[in-house]
Amino acid sequence: MNNFQRLFEEDGDRYKNHHETIRQNLLGTLGVFRFVGQIVEVYIPRVADMIVSFSGGNAPEDTPLPPPHHEPPSSGAPMGPNDHGPVGTGDIR
Amino acid sequence: METSCNKQMKDLEVIHVYLRKQASNCFTLLYDRYAAKIFSKCISLLKDEALAQDATQEIFTKIFLNLSRFEEKSQFSTWVYSVTYNFCIDYLRRKNKQDIFSEDIEKAPELEDDIPDEELLQMEVRQLRTVLEKMPDGDRAILLMKYQDEMSIKDIADMLDKTESAIKMQIKRAKEKAQRLKQELFQGAY
Numbered sequence: 001m002n003n004f005q006r007l008f009e010e011d012g013d014r015y016k017n018h019h020e021t022i023r024q025n026l027l028g029t030l031g032v033f034r035f036v037g038q039i040v041e042v043y044i045p046r047v048a049d050m051i052v053s054f055s056g057g058n059a060p061e062d063t064p065l066p067p068p069h070h071e072p073p074s075s076g077a078p079m080g081p082n083d084h085g086p087v088g089t090g091d092i093r
Numbered sequence: 094m095e096t097s098c099n100k101q102m103k104d105l106e107v108i109h110v111y112l113r114k115q116a117s118n119c120f121t122l123l124y125d126r127y128a129a130k131i132f133s134k135c136i137s138l139l140k141d142e143a144l145a146q147d148a149t150q151e152i153f154t155k156i157f158l159n160l161s162r163f164e165e166k167s168q169f170s171t172w173v174y175s176v177t178y179n180f181c182i183d184y185l186r187r188k189n190k191q192d193i194f195s196e197d198i199e200k201a202p203e204l205e206d207d208i209p210d211e212e213l214l215q216m217e218v219r220q221l222r223t224v225l226e227k228m229p230d231g232d233r234a235i236l237l238m239k240y241q242d243e244m245s246i247k248d249i250a251d252m253l254d255k256t257e258s259a260i261k262m263q264i265k266r267a268k269e270k271a272q273r274l275k276q277e278l279f280q281g282a283y
Contacts, residue, residue, distance in 0.1 A: 002214050003221050004241040010218060011136055012129035018142070019128045022150050026124070027117075029154055034115070 098122045104169040108160055124153065127170075131177050137237055138181040140226060152180050174242055175252055178234065182253070185230045194231045194253060194263060208268045213240065216275060224274045232267035239264055 001009075052058075098107045098119035104126070111119035131152055135145035156176055163172055186192060213236075216224065225233050238244045238252075246264075250257045 002240060003216055003218050004214075004237065006218050007221055007225075008130075008133050008137070008241050011133035015132055015136060015142070015145075016129065018132060018146050018149075022128065022132070022146060022153070023121075023124055025150050026153050026157075027120075029150070030120070030157055033154075033158065 105165065108163065108169065112161055120157065127173055128153075130170075131173065134174065134177045134237070135181055137225065137241075138178075138230070138234055139184065144184075148180060148184065152177050155180070178238065178252060182234060185234075189230065192231075194235070194255065194259075207265050208272055210240075210268075213268055213271055216271075220275060220279055223278060224271050227274050227278070228267070228270055231263070232270055235260070235263050236267050236271065 097114070097116045098110050100122065102110070102122070104123070107119050107122050110116060111123070128149065132145055132149045135148040135152070136142065139145050139148060156173060163169065225236070228236075235249065238249050239246075244252075246257050246260050249255075250260045253260070255263075
């Protein structure tokens with residue numbers, strides 16, 4: 001190790017107290033970037049679809065509406081006239 | 094398949110896991126390996142603690158946001174140092190409003206009477222620190238690349254977008270300045 005490299009090592013040890021501050025700031029910054037990235041990832045395709053719809057285009061077929069939400073039956077009974085529960089063992093997976 | 098990083102892993106393995114999982118302990122591992130080195134490099138180049146702290150933070154942000162672009166043609170540490178040098182040199186160029194590496198060295202003649210490396214390398218660390226602090230930004234940067242990081246002339250030339258002969262000439266001049274400064278500052282010590 002030459003004198004330049006020893007200087008480098010000494011400086012590394014000398015300023016150790018800065019490293020935790022930098023780490024915390026950095027984690028905050030990267031957390032914000034990740035959050036913004038997730039927002040963009042989720043909402044930009046939807047905004048693009050909306051613009052297409054407003055400009056007279058068709059809504060894309062690959063983004064189906066979510067299925068209607070049903071409350072689970074409290075007693076295990078069928079929920080409606082067309083919902084009779086599993087017919088046989090083949091229906092149970 | 095691994096789910097997080099551990100201290101035994103090499104840099105490249107840590108990077109691959111980080112890119113797949115975004116695991117915070119991979120980030121911490123890389124940070125712990127390089128924080129002191131980057132900070133130390135920044136303080137040598139920028140000569141200001143607060144600036145070096147901001148620069149280290151920005152350099153790490155750049156590194157983590159561009160990890161997927163690291164092409165693995167060189168060692169990760171080489172890539173990290175080149176990002177660090179580029180960042181600090183850009184900062185110094187903006188601050189000085191001109192290139193910190195003089196233009197006349199582009200037409201450098203063949204080298205003669207070069208100071209032997211030993212004279213520079215035998216300087217005490219305390220003296221070297223003072224001499225480097227007094228040197229112009231470009232000269233200091235080029236000496237650090239050559240003697241601290243042991244970069245080849247070609248690598249320095251590629252990084253700074255200069256010719257190899259220009260780099261050799263700048264190193265020669267920087268060594269002369271360092272020698273002169275040492276004599277001026279520490280003459281009484283001998």
